[in-house]
Amino acid sequence: MTTQSISFFEASAPVSVPLETVAVRLHKVDDVAIVKDTLMKGTTLLLAGNDGPQQITANSLIPSGHKIALRAVAEGEAVRRYGQVIGFASRAIAPGEHVHTHNLNAQYFSRDYEYGVDARPIDYAPPAERRTFLGYRRPSGKVGTRNYIAVISTVNCSAHTAREIAHAFTPERLASYPNVDGVIAIAHQAGCANQIGGEDYVLLQRTLAGMAAHPNVGGYILVGLGCEANQISALVENYGLMDDSEAERHDPISLVIQEEGGIRKTIRAGITAVEQLLPVVNTTARTAEPVSELMVALQCGGSDGWSGVTANPVLGMVVDEIVRQGGTAVLAETPEIYGAEHLLIRRATSRDVGDKLVGQIHWWEEHTRLHGIEIDNNPSPGNKAGGLTTIYEKSLGAVAKGGTMPLAGVYDYAEPVTARGFTFMDTPGYDPVATTGQVAGGCNLVVFTTGRGSCFGFKPAPSIKVCTNTRTYDQMTEDMDLNAGQVLEGLPMEQVAAELLDIVIAVASGQPSKSEEQGVGEAEFIPWNLGGTL
Secondary structure (H helix, E strand, O other), X not given: OOOOOOOOOOOOOOOEEEHHHHEEOOOOXXXXXXXXOOEOOOOEEEEOOOOOOEEEEOOOOEOOOOEEEOOOEOOOOEEXXXXXXXXXXXXXXXXXXXXXXXXXXXXXXXXOOOOOOOOOOOOOOOHHHOOEEEEEEOOOOOEEOOOEEEEEEOOHHHXXXXXXXXXXXXXXXXXXXXXXXXXXXXXXXXXXXXXXXXXXXXXXXXXXXXXXXXXXXXXXXXXXXXXXXXXXXXXXXXXXXXXXXXXXXXXXXXXXXXXXXXXXHHHHHHHHHHHHHHHHHOOOOOEEEEHHHOEEEEEEOOOOOOOOOOHHHHHHHHHHHHHHOOOEXXXXXXXXXXXXXXXXXXXXXXXXXXXXXXXXXXXXXXXXXXXXXXXXXXXXXXXXXXXOOOHHHHHHHHHHHHOOOOEEEEEOOOOOOOOOEEEEEOOOOOHHHHHHHHHHOOOOEEEEEEOOOOOOOOOOOOEEEEEOOHHHHHHOOOOOOEEHHHHHHOOOHHHHHHHHHHHHHHHHOOOOOHHHHOOOOOOOOOOOOOOOOO
16 A cells, blocks of 8 residues: 555645545445545545446545545435445435444344354464574463562452552662562552452452552562451452462462551551562562463554454464464454444354353443443544444454454453463443553553544563554654554554564563553553442
8 A cells, every 4th residue: 555645635626646646545345435534525536436437526624534525325325335235225325425423323134154164273473583582581471471469459448558568669779679569559549349249249359369460560569448348368368369479389378457457557558568579579570471461452442444454464464373373362352343343253162152152242232231231432522533334343443452363252341361362351441441451361561542632551471562644653653663554654554563563572471562651551450330339
């Protein structure tokens, strides 16, 4: 793909240009194309056809990343992009018309669930092509990309105390422990006013247990208030938590504010506990580990019309290679695959895997109905400003992050991911909540695509941000790790994917991501709350 230097917004008179120089048509059956630069009203596009070139004239200004109609569409008729249905015409659409929220909407339509028809055997990389990264191997056999000490709050009432303990350990204070990447607080707003044993209680405990046992956590302490529903003793018992930071496994260090005598005394005790952990955690050094030990959380936020054209397909290529190397990738955000889930079911390795995903889709349909909300409340205003119109269009672009490999497993929120290969986890679409579940499930790295510009980071798993377009990348270079907009400028997608894989391996080996350089990632730990607050 190439982009033309002329600005069609500033052109003084209408011009005629081949469609492919100013827009991207992804599939031969698509009814729309995505314009590369702002397209001026009156610009005539030449579209190749079986009966010779067709002329389509833009009848309004169309912003970059937005859709132009390539044919007449009757009211109620399906509109296709990616070769798939992205919505239905809410009124008649003429060729050359801007296709967006004013004339396209989401209506329910049935999807054909053909289980496993696209699942293919994985052609694993031979030993000579296997790559490595420098990681922290744990006694459990898992491998981390970071080596943190975590101060884990069991309830919101101890969140401040946990943060104060963690924040006492500045880089200067940790200088004598080169193998420790930091001390972080895992704090949140939950832990009480929930039914013990209820859904929210189970979700929170499973999430906290996943963080305690995470391969990027070399040691941890638990901090509670004392009277909360989420008791430390129950968390330890229910999930068999044991601290692996010493040669002999033992119950984790726990502090209860009411028993310690208040906040200040608990902070002092917490600092002492971390000081005792530091030399032990520091004994673990990075060693060469196979890429098969990577488990990558796939995320997108602030998406735009280019997400499904550049960054997400580039990430999909990287996912295919990580799986080929024996590693794991975890797609998530169930409301943001809605309308594209049939494409994942076609890749399921078994009927059980496909059925679990179908069940999650049906749960969300019922969940939104009970709460009087619509799944198509997503895309967000920013997504729509960037050219995305319906949840179907957003979802079809989002699943591109998952590449082409078989769907090997489907997991509930924060459930430990045990299958290798390409997998899916049920989460909301809200990025921090979704990523919290993926990381609690074992993901030791996050790759996050964005078009509008996201400031996301996540501790303890480093987050790599991939920008969909050069304009946003240039505006936010301090926040973006890679510019996938180079694809629109003619750079082969394979080359950009190779660059991203190199960045993934470098960051996994300790190179700070852009968000890590700015210290972003502690506030983004947000466990999923289903709303059962008493």
